[in-house]
Amino acid sequence: MRFEFIDRVSDGDILAKSIFSRDGKVLLRSGMKLTHGYIKKLKQLEVFYIYVKDERLEDIDVEDEKLNEIKLSAAKALGGVIRNIDNSSEVDLKTPVAIVEELMDYILNIGDVNKSLYDIKTFDNYTQVHSIDTGIMSLFMGINFNVPKSDLVDLGVAAILHDIGKIKVGNEIINKKGALTNEEFEKIKMHPIYGEEILSKNYNVSNRILRIIREHHEKLNGKGYPFGLKGDEISKLSQIVSICDVYDAVSNDRIYRSKFSPNDAYELILSEGDNSFSMDMINNFRKTFFVYPLGCCVKLSNYTEGYVISQNSGxxxxxxxxxxYDSKSKKPIPFYEIDLLTNINLTVIGIV
Incomplete structure (x- = not known):
């Protein structure tokens, strides 16, 4: 399958990864033939890329039905938590915790990071999908850090609920186009505290979860918020959620800005070593996640274009x-492969 920008998709292309709505319903299922009408509707929903089938890349498979099922359950559970908060009801975290445990077990046993990210995010479902993807990324990093299972559950729950305090900030600020005023930004900076306040009313929420939510915008150099904590004052689990939150946020389009390219998003994280994140955290991030998603088309420094079919660990x-295909004429050619680990004179210069 190919990871393709929507403007490069054509009538007759076959969808290779299902697209879901905010409430977990299938908008378009994998295997559907795309028409002009479907493509137009996806653009209206601000879907900027999709996966399409390609027999030349049939060995690439990023559709994971079991993971989709768990994610949809998580989205519904998160929606239930938000509705209870809106209705001033007691927050019941039994279902979210159970789902995080299922997700953790799945990742520990057969989870593939290449199939876990790059979901199709419409503007309507961004907030919930972002929270769930932050949770999944945090679990992968936590596992690579050898975080104990009991702590992993708290890490996953906190990551999925990390932005719950934004409910008290207001959509007029959260979804504002353009720069925030100083007063609006001060309100945004309160959402970690709001999140802790909301969840602390539920005696089932551990202090570890509350701490992660409180600290997920703190930075190693003390320039974060809401308390300006520094270095070891910030828990390791909080730093994990923080780095995953930033990476997923900048990798996706928002109402007020366009997303970063995968390499720019990755470089942003690496550039924050010893500023926002410890080098230990940066190195773990590098070991866990890859720059270019499977199936995407990249241009090399010799101007050859090709599709990512596999990753080199580390x-x-x-x-x-x-x-x-030939990069100049765009005509198909007998395909061949280039391993950038052995062809060290070549580098990726962009995504096509």
Whole structure:
């Protein structure tokens, strides 16, 4: 399958990864033939890329039905938590905790990070999908840090609920186009405190979860918020959620700005070593996640274009690519592969 920008999708292309609505219903199921009408509707929903089938890339498979099922359950559970808060009801976290435990067990046993990210996010479902993806990323990092299972559950729950305090900030600020005023930004900076206040009313929420939510915008250099904590004052689990929150946020389009390209988003994280994040956290991030998603088309420094078909562990920016066509004429050619780990004179210069 190919990871394709929506403007490069054509009538007759076959959808290779299902697209879901905010409430978990299937908008378009994998295997559907795309028409002009479907493509137009996806653009209206601000879907900027999709996966399409390609027999030349049939060995790439990022559709994971079981993971989709768990994610949809998580989205519904998160929606239930938000509705209870809106209705001033007691927050019941039994279902979210159970789902995080299921998700953790799934990732521990057969989870594939390449199938876990790059969901199709419409503007309507961004907030909930962002929270769930932050939770999944945090679990992958926590596992690589050898975080104990009991702590992993708290990490996952906190990551999924990390932005719950934004409910008290107001959509007029959260979804504002353009720059925030100083007063509006001060309100945004309160959402970690609001989140802790909301969840502290529920005696089932551990202090570890509350701390992560309180600290997820703190930075190593003390320039974060709401308390300006520094260094070891910030818990390791809070830092994990923080780095995953930032990466997922900048990797997706928002109402007030366009997303970063995958390499720019990745470089942003790496550039924050010893500023926002410890180098230990940065190195774990590099070991856990890759720069370029499977199936995306990249341009190399010799101007050859090809599709990422595999990753090289420990080398997040040096995947294996498959060249399908002549980069100048765009005509199909007998395909061949380039391993950037062995072809060290070549680098990726952009996504096509």
């Amino acid at each position: 080398y997040p920016d040096r995947p294996i690519i498959r060249v399908l």
